[in-house]
Amino acid sequence: MENVLKVGSEPLRPIAQTLQCLARGEVTSRSLTDDCLRAVADPQGEGKRTFTRVYEESARTTADEVDLRRSEGVVAGPLAGLPISIKDLFDVAGETTLSGSTVLADAPSATADAAVVSRLRQAGAVLIGRTNMTEFAYSGLGLNPHYGTPKNPYDRATGRIPGGSSSGAAVSVSDGMAAAAVGSDTGGSIRIPAALCGLTGFKPTARRVSMEGVLPLSPTLDSIGVIAPTVACCALVDAVLAGQATITLLPGPLSGMRFGVLRGFVLDGMEDEVARAFYTALSTLSKAGAKVEDLYFGSLDRVPGANQFAAPEAFAWHRELLAMHGDRYDPHVAIRIRHGAGVYACDYLDLFTIRTEIMREAARTFEGFDAVLLPTVPCIAPAIATLEASDDAYFDANGAVLRNPSLFNYLDGCALSIPCHRPGEAPVGLMVAGLGGWDARILRVGAAIEAALLQQGCAIFS
Numbered sequence: 001m002e003n004v005l006k007v008g009s010e011p012l013r014p015i016a017q018t019l020q021c022l023a024r025g026e027v028t029s030r031s032l033t034d035d036c037l038r039a040v041a042d043p044q045g046e047g048k049r050t051f052t053r054v055y056e057e058s059a060r061t062t063a064d065e066v067d068l069r070r071s072e073g074v075v076a077g078p079l080a081g082l083p084i085s086i087k088d089l090f091d092v093a094g095e096t097t098l099s100g101s102t103v104l105a106d107a108p109s110a111t112a113d114a115a116v117v118s119r120l121r122q123a124g125a126v127l128i129g130r131t132n133m134t135e136f137a138y139s140g141l142g143l144n145p146h147y148g149t150p151k152n153p154y155d156r157a158t159g160r161i162p163g164g165s166s167s168g169a170a171v172s173v174s175d176g177m178a179a180a181a182v183g184s185d186t187g188g189s190i191r192i193p194a195a196l197c198g199l200t201g202f203k204p205t206a207r208r209v210s211m212e213g214v215l216p217l218s219p220t221l222d223s224i225g226v227i228a229p230t231v232a233c234c235a236l237v238d239a240v241l242a243g244q245a246t247i248t249l250l251p252g253p254l255s256g257m258r259f260g261v262l263r264g265f266v267l268d269g270m271e272d273e274v275a276r277a278f279y280t281a282l283s284t285l286s287k288a289g290a291k292v293e294d295l296y297f298g299s300l301d302r303v304p305g306a307n308q309f310a311a312p313e314a315f316a317w318h319r320e321l322l323a324m325h326g327d328r329y330d331p332h333v334a335i336r337i338r339h340g341a342g343v344y345a346c347d348y349l350d351l352f353t354i355r356t357e358i359m360r361e362a363a364r365t366f367e368g369f370d371a372v373l374l375p376t377v378p379c380i381a382p383a384i385a386t387l388e389a390s391d392d393a394y395f396d397a398n399g400a401v402l403r404n405p406s407l408f409n410y411l412d413g414c415a416l417s418i419p420c421h422r423p424g425e426a427p428v429g430l431m432v433a434g435l436g437g438w439d440a441r442i443l444r445v446g447a448a449i450e451a452a453l454l455q456q457g458c459a460i461f462s
Contacts, residue, residue, distance in 0.1 A: 015082060015179055015233040022070070022081050029063040029070075029081025032179070033126050036083040039177045040129070046175055049148035050168040052088045052098060054129040059083065062126045076124030079240055085178035087169055088130040089137060090114040091213035099215045100133040100165075102146050103321055103328045114213025116182060116224055116241050123240040128178050131168030135330040137184055137217045138314060138337065140192045140401040141387060141394070142167030145330050152381045153197055154427050160381035163193030163401065169227050170197040180228035180237050186217045186310060188377075188405025190225035191417035195376035195429025196401075200450075201227045201417045202234035202443070203408070205436040209241045216317060218310040221409040231416060231446045238439075247440045251451040254288040260295030260369040265304075266404045270378045273421070277428035278375045281420040281453060285373075288452045295372060297365050299358045304403075306354045307410040308343070315340030332394055355410065362411050366435055371445045376417040376429030377401045404431065412436040416446040420453055 013021075021027045040047035040054055047054075066081040086092075089099040091110035098104050113121070120127065132147050134140075142164030143149045150171040152160035162171050166183030170193035173181050183190050185203040194201025206223035216222055226237040232249050239246040261282060270278065286292045314337045315322075326334055366372060379400055387394045408415045408431075415433035432449055434442045 012173065012176065012229045014230045015228065015236055018082065018179060019080075023075075029066040029126060030060065032081065033059050033063040033083050033128070036128050036177050036179075039175055046150045046171050047177060049150040050132055050171045050175070050177060051085070051129040052100070052132050052147055052168070053095070055127050059126050059128055066124055066126070077240075078123050078236065078246065079120065080124030082125055082179045083128045083177075084120055084125040084237070085128050085131045085169060085172040085181045086117060086120070087166055087181070087183040088133055089184060089215040090117050090130075090182070091215075092117055092130075097215050098130075099137065100135040100144055100147065101329070103325045110213065112213065115210035117213070119240050119243060120182070125240075128172070131166070131172050131181060131183070133167055133169070133183075134165035134189075135333045136215075136314070136318070136337075137165040137186060137189055138310070138333045139164050139398050140188050140405075141398055142193060143330075143332075143384065143387060143394075149384055151384070154381065159384045161196065161384055161387065161397075163196035163377075163381065165189040166193050166227065170194060170199055170201075173197075173199055173227055173229065180226055180233055182224065182226055182237065182241065184214065184217070185223050185225045185405075185409065186221045187402045187409050190227055191376050191405045191415060191429065191431065192401050194227050194417045195419075195431075196381040196427055198419050198421070198427035199227050200230055200234055200419065201225060201429075202231075202238055202446075203405075203415050204238055204242065204439050205414045206409075206412060207436075208414075208439060209238075216313070218313040220309040220313060221406075223409070231418065231443060231450050234416070235443045235447075238443075247443050249444055249447040251447040254285055254290040254448055254452055256289065256291075257370045257445065257448070258291045258293065258368065259285065260293055260366065260372050262295050262297060262300070262372050262374045264297070264300045266300075266374045266407065268378070269400065270375060271380055273380050273426045274375050274378055274428050277421040277425065278430065281430050282373065284452055284456045285449060292373075295365070295369065297362065299361045300407075302354070302358060303407055303410055306351060306358065307406060308351060311336060311340030312343040312348050313340070315343075332391070332398075359411055362413075363435055371442060372433045374404055374431050374433070376405060376431040378404065380426035380428065408433045414439045414442050416442055418446055418450050418453070422457060
């Protein structure tokens with residue numbers, strides 16, 4: 001049977017299948033774009049909360065241009081005709097980059113596209129619009145009091161969070177408003193919403209993709225990644241963003257691969273649904289011939305205290321805005337940024353020395369493993385209303401979802417989140433992670449893991 005991903009009621013086709021349909025003339029870029037725009041405009045859907053700006057006219061114009069060139073035998077690029085969404089922190093020439101805020105409404109318009117936006121255009125992508133996000137990308141939950149919070153596709157009745165900060169990015173893909181989404185990841189902002197919404201998310205090594213024209217949160221930790229239906233989808237879009245050749249993924253047998261299951265706090269506090277899906281996935285990999293071993297990283301417990309880059313780096317960018325318009329910020333975001341005001345320069349500089357030491361130990365510890373495995377987040381998506389009603393609940397949940405993925409931002413690594421739950425269950429992500437520069441390895445290993453999970457019915461394909 002053809003592999004079709006089902007997140008909600010509608011199937012999501014992997015990008016390769018869509019490109020094949022375009023090449024055979026079974027669909028057009030215009031028809032794909034119109035389908036996405038209809039999903040965005042559906043009054044019963046999540047489009048209004050998913051996008052802060054929709055490029056309805058320019059998207060159709062671009063799609064028509066791609067179709068015309070294809071009819072003349074010219075394929076515009078590796079993403080020719082594919083509808084793609086972009087997070088609302090990438091500059092687009094002539095527009096103000098809001099970053100999920102209202103405080104920047106009167107800021108000057110961008111004079112040029114961000115590097116990643118330019119590369120998407122050059123690759124023939126159809127830009128559907130800017131996706132909603134946690135204000136200034138500073139939370140893993142995805143709540144936004146200014147533009148609303150898109151609801152998780154798994155449980156719209158309860159109204160669960162999509163995860164963040166790339167909240168709209170995930171929902172744009174899950175609800176068929178885009179074939180893939182481009183977002184950012186400073187502490188898990190790609191992998192968290194991917195995990196909670198039942199999608200695949202890839203956070204590359206930070207230096208792999210240019211941050212030019214991207215509103216920063218923490219320059220030390222920021223990276224740009226992809227949310228899409230499959231590992232292969234992520235690899236294709238990532239290659240475009242990085243300006244590199246697409247990594248060839250030939251999922252082979254897992255026999256002989258060696259995976260380290262990270263022990264320690266990353267396994268603490270798992271909810272039952274997460275623990276069941278995670279350990280079932282590990283069993284599946286082991287039965288498929290992989291060596292699945294416990295992995296102990298001596299400096300793991302040092303990381304939370306040493307990973308304090310975001311607040312002082314964010315405060316340096318926001319201090320004037322906070323002084324003038326602090327009352328217009330999401331209070332949950334403002335309080336976290338203001339924590340950076342109390343960090344001494346000497347303490348901030350010490351963080352880099354400590355980080356270097358811990359990264360060297362990680363390199364020694366992870367050597368010999370094909371990938372490190374852990375749950376992407378320890379919980380399923382909580383209800384929006386619960387987090388909006390209590391500051392304690394908000395910050396507890398935020399800490400929980402950021403805990404595991406932020407480890408690999410700190411280590412300057414790369415990581416995938418791959419769905420590992422069974423059909424009908426709450427979405428759960430398996431993180432497949434590695435050191436900086438392991439991007440090709442992690443994508444190849446991730447494709448093999450994805451295939452094994454699919455074969456055993458652990459992921460949400462049918």
